[in-house]
Amino acid sequence: MPISISSFGAGSIVIESSRLVASRLLVESRGSGRIQVNVRRSISADSIDLSTSGFGSIALVAPSTTAKQLSAVSSGSGSVFVGTSAPTNATALVSLHATTLVAKAFGDGNVFFMDAGTCHGNDVQTSGHGNVYLHHVRCENTNALVLGSGNMYLTTTGMLRVQDTGPARLPWVVAFFVIVVRKIRAKRAIQVQLKAFTEATTPMSINQVVLHL
DSSP: OEEEEEEOOEEEEEEEEEEEEEEEEEEEOOOOOEEHHHHHHHEEEEEEEEEEOOOOOOEEEOOOOEEEEEEEEEEESEEESOOOOOOOOTOOOOOEEEEEEEEEEEEOOOOOEEEEEEEEEEEEEEESSSOOEEEEEEEEEEEEEOOSSSOEEEEEEEEEEEEEEEEOOOOOEEEEEEEEEOOHHHHHHHHHHHHHHHHHHHHSSEEEEEEEE
């Protein structure tokens, strides 16, 4: 069964659920409203599409997420968050599993993947000032396209194809065919932004819908 969650105005939406299972999960913000999906246990879907095209932001918060295809796209000034704000290190449990992963930032907004994860194929693109933080997810093969001034932070264990036509940086370190990026500043920036996002989507906010599934 597909699940669609959309916001087209300034109001916020908060979804609370123990477990979420869907053939397709679509979460989109087309205005300035924020959408936060809090799942206490796990998310399982054939495809997950997270998209923001205005000032609104999206947060998909779950300790475990599995999808054949996961897409996170920011086309405006809003950001997309996937995962939790728990500390991530070399021994952290893998909580994100995706066959195909797409992360794109076309405007000033950022795309954050905050937990350790794995994927087979990865397609990353920046064409504005926004950044993509994907270094906690270890992918086998990555296609990276840099068209603007936004930066990418990636980890890949196989082939990395890069097309860079902008002033942005794609920092990486090669060791045994593993490209690893560790940025403490990036992690702190993620935590600070998620904290600000969470505070803005508390039930005390005005024009907010809270659903408990």
